[in-house]
Amino acid sequence: MTDLRKFLILIAAGGSAAVLLGAIGSQYIGGLAPCHLCILQRWPHAAAVLIGALALAFRARILPLLGALAALITTGIGVYHAGVERGWWEGPTTCTSGPVGGMSTDDLLNQIMNAPLVRCDEVAWQFLGLSMASWNAVISLGLALVWIAAWRRTA
Numbered sequence: 001m002t003d004l005r006k007f008l009i010l011i012a013a014g015g016s017a018a019v020l021l022g023a024i025g026s027q028y029i030g031g032l033a034p035c036h037l038c039i040l041q042r043w044p045h046a047a048a049v050l051i052g053a054l055a056l057a058f059r060a061r062i063l064p065l066l067g068a069l070a071a072l073i074t075t076g077i078g079v080y081h082a083g084v085e086r087g088w089w090e091g092p093t094t095c096t097s098g099p100v101g102g103m104s105t106d107d108l109l110n111q112i113m114n115a116p117l118v119r120c121d122e123v124a125w126q127f128l129g130l131s132m133a134s135w136n137a138v139i140s141l142g143l144a145l146v147w148i149a150a151w152r153r154t155a
Helices: 003-028 036-057 062-085 105-114 132-152
Strands: none
Touching: 003 036, 003 062, 003 132, 036 062, 036 132, 062 132
8 A cells, every 4th residue: 555545545534534523522612503404414434434445455446436426415405405505406305313212291392392393404613714614614624635636555
């Protein structure tokens, strides 16, 4: 494995890990409850981190392409989410909930009534005029390009 390929994989997978940790930190430390689309944007980053570990362990040519695909998927979700926030198109009408098995009716009602209402069309945080979803799209597109560069270094 070339040193440049390994370095690029570390940057790409590490970038996804940093984005994921930032999102989780903003939730648990910053108190910003994520909406459904925010949660969806996290999964491809988790996949990219796993793919990065596999790509460092094995020289399979497909792995950097899978990392790029994961980064492009979260880019797409981020663009969609940013469009929902800006009112360019409608967002999902579904909502999510935690596990309810074994809960009494009163406990379930309490959970519903005390759950924070997090809408996908409201910006919870922004920096330089871009929301977290927008930043995810921009950063993830850059990470996809790094994955592609790593793929090109795979012989």
